[in-house]
Amino acid sequence: MPTLPARQEVTASHESVTHRQDARSEPAGRRNPCDSLRRVPVRLVAYSDYLCPWCYNASVRLERLAEEQPDVQVDWRSYLLRPRPPSAPRDLEAFRTYTESWRRPAAEEDGGRFRVWQGDEGPPSHSVPAHLVAKAAAAVGPEAFRRMHARLLRAYFEENRDISADATLRALWDELGLPPEAFARREDPALLRAVLAEHEEALRFGATGVPALRAADNDTVVTGALPMATYRRFAERLRARAAEPGAA
Numbered sequence: 001m002p003t004l005p006a007r008q009e010v011t012a013s014h015e016s017v018t019h020r021q022d023a024r025s026e027p028a029g030r031r032n033p034c035d036s037l038r039r040v041p042v043r044l045v046a047y048s049d050y051l052c053p054w055c056y057n058a059s060v061r062l063e064r065l066a067e068e069q070p071d072v073q074v075d076w077r078s079y080l081l082r083p084r085p086p087s088a089p090r091d092l093e094a095f096r097t098y099t100e101s102w103r104r105p106a107a108e109e110d111g112g113r114f115r116v117w118q119g120d121e122g123p124p125s126h127s128v129p130a131h132l133v134a135k136a137a138a139a140v141g142p143e144a145f146r147r148m149h150a151r152l153l154r155a156y157f158e159e160n161r162d163i164s165a166d167a168t169l170r171a172l173w174d175e176l177g178l179p180p181e182a183f184a185r186r187e188d189p190a191l192l193r194a195v196l197a198e199h200e201e202a203l204r205f206g207a208t209g210v211p212a213l214r215a216a217d218n219d220t221v222v223t224g225a226l227p228m229a230t231y232r233r234f235a236e237r238l239r240a241r242a243a244e245p246g247a248a
Helices: 014-025 031-035 053-068 092-106 126-141 140-158 168-176 179-185 189-204 228-243
Strands: 042-048 072-078 213-215
Touching: 042 053, 042 228, 053 092, 053 140, 053 179, 072 189, 072 228, 092 126, 126 140, 126 168, 126 179, 126 189, 140 168, 168 213, 179 189
Parallel strands: 042 072
Antiparallel strands: 042 213
16 A cells, blocks of 8 residues: 655754844834744644544544644544444454545555455444544543544544454553543543534534534635645634634
8 A cells, every 4th residue: 555755853953043133133013923833723623433534534634734843733623424334243254345445545644554454354334433532532631532532533444443343442442541440431422422413513514524624713615635735824814813803
């Protein structure tokens, strides 16, 4: 499968470092206005399903955006491509054939790693179990959710593990070192209601597919796994809008 090139690190030249030092010593009125924009928080809402290959690419890119720009906050919400189990078991060979289509997202830059399905595990029955475990991790804390969110995607698309199977989900939970007793929270009816409510919210805002993204203070959604450069521009536009006079 295609793999991503290692991300290049850009080191500042002596001249650019000197320029930044000089800028810090300038009076406030002469500083670059972009400096203040960088401090304006950018809050995004992303609708995603753990069985969606394009959502994996969007997740990798948005996580990278948040690493580059710590003022970016992404609120991941549930979308259910397979909201309920099938009436009959899914055909494994047909599923293997379907996963050949993962070569398309795998070929994109700045995305996840994918492997056409191997072995006899799976296919996953439906979307809900992974979302419930992610919500249970969120109840432990934001960092627990972030790690579980990434681990679910990697387990499915890179390792070909059935993330609808309770044994797989328990193994991932234990691997991350999350509190053993907190795993039972996935059975809390309140978490299922939250998952369903987020899915309905996405549909209400016009998200007919995923990944879908919107600003937290706006109900207009943009669907698709956007290029990294587009996510960066989107964040900059939101900063500029928030910095306008009269903005809340």
